[in-house]
Amino acid sequence: MSSRPRQDRARSSDEEIQRTRGISPTGAVLALILVLVFLYAVRWALLPFVISAVAAYILTPLIQWLTKRTHVPRIFFVCAVFIALLAVGVTIIILGAAPLIREATATVADLGDTMERLARGALGDRSIEFFGQSMNAQQVAQAAVAGLRNWIDQAGVILTVAGWSVAGLFGTFLTCVLLFFFLKDGPRLARGALWLAPPKHRPTVEFIWYRLDPILKRYFIGVIIVMIYATAAAYVGLGLFLGIRHASFLALVTGLLEMIPVAGPVAAAVLAGLVALHQADNFAAVVAYAIYATALRLSIDQLLGPVVLGQAAQLHPTVIIFCFLSGGLLFGIAGVIMAVPVALALKVSLATLYDEAIPLSVHVRHPEERT
Secondary structure, eight states: OOHHHHHHHHHHHHHHHHHHOSOOHHHHHHHHHHHHHHHHHTGGGHHHHHHHHHHHHHHHHHHHHHHHHHOOOHHHHHHHHHHHHHHHHHHHIIIIIHHHHHHHHHHHHTHHHHHHHHHHHHHTTOOEEETTEEEOHHHHHHHHHHHHHHHHHHHTHHHHHHHHHHHHHHHHHHHHHHHHHHHHHHHHHHHHHHHTSOGGGHHHHHHHHHHHHHHHHHHHHHHHHHHHHHHHHHHIIIIIISOOTTHHHHHHHHHHHTTSTTHHHHHHHHHHHHHHHHHOSSHHHHHHHHHHHHHHHHIIIIIIHHHHHHHHHOOOHHHHHHHHHHHHHHHHHHHHHHHHHHHHHHHHHHHHHTTOOOSSSOOOOOGGGOO
16 A cells, blocks of 8 residues: 555656756756857867768758669668769869969969069059159069068968868868768768757757758758859859960859858959969959959849848848858858858747747748648
């Protein structure tokens, strides 16, 4: 008779534990702060993980579709997609990187002659007054090259470039390895991430993801559309109008770097600018390149970008700019890449917790409604 009350007390104790299990609002905020502090501490290691995870997220629907249609084991398409990506990357490097490196080396070697040619095209035989000193085109070029050389020596640019090159090679290899694992085990990793949420809140987290998933896909599709446009527009500008050698490779690099907000377009413009500077016959060619670069940025930032990405994300431009700046300052390029997705995740999470409709033209059903 005495065992029955003891079992009832144990059962009620277990039920009380189940009811109290979970995270309080204060605990959730503290956990989020700890996660952000940890990510900030390891921010230099985030970029390979972010790039490979985003690429796997974009390609996983294709792998799942092929697996469902053909009934072939999933690992076969994982390996096929991974090998295809590696083949494309190696082809780009072999066909484009080697000539571009030679072009960059020649640009550095002939920098003095290039600067003098450009200065003579701008000044002719005239002289200008610079801090009370009269200088002709040759003297301007010599002063510019000497100033650049002193800056390189004092700032240790060569050592910095060498260090970043080694880090880039290691990061590229690590990204390839991570990409394979994300392609292979992406669904299982997603389920593991869901396990991090307390059991009491997992249905809510799962529902938030089901609402967020189509919105993120629309955003990344918009990024791909912008990348394709940037590649085509760069080839038309660099190859057809400016007649720059290696225009196809430069255009492809421009399109790929367009996937990295802010930092990517700047790097592409500098890279193409160095090649255009070396191949320029006169100052008018430099002006033509400046016009091309300005027109390309205006067409993307003011026309295509707001239409495509704005429709996908439905975030105000000031919010997007703030996300880019804060993400870049805190986490570098990885933060810039994830700025808008994190903002979208926050927006969908708040809309779900507040039991409000998502102000997006995406119809999302509850997981239980899906068949």
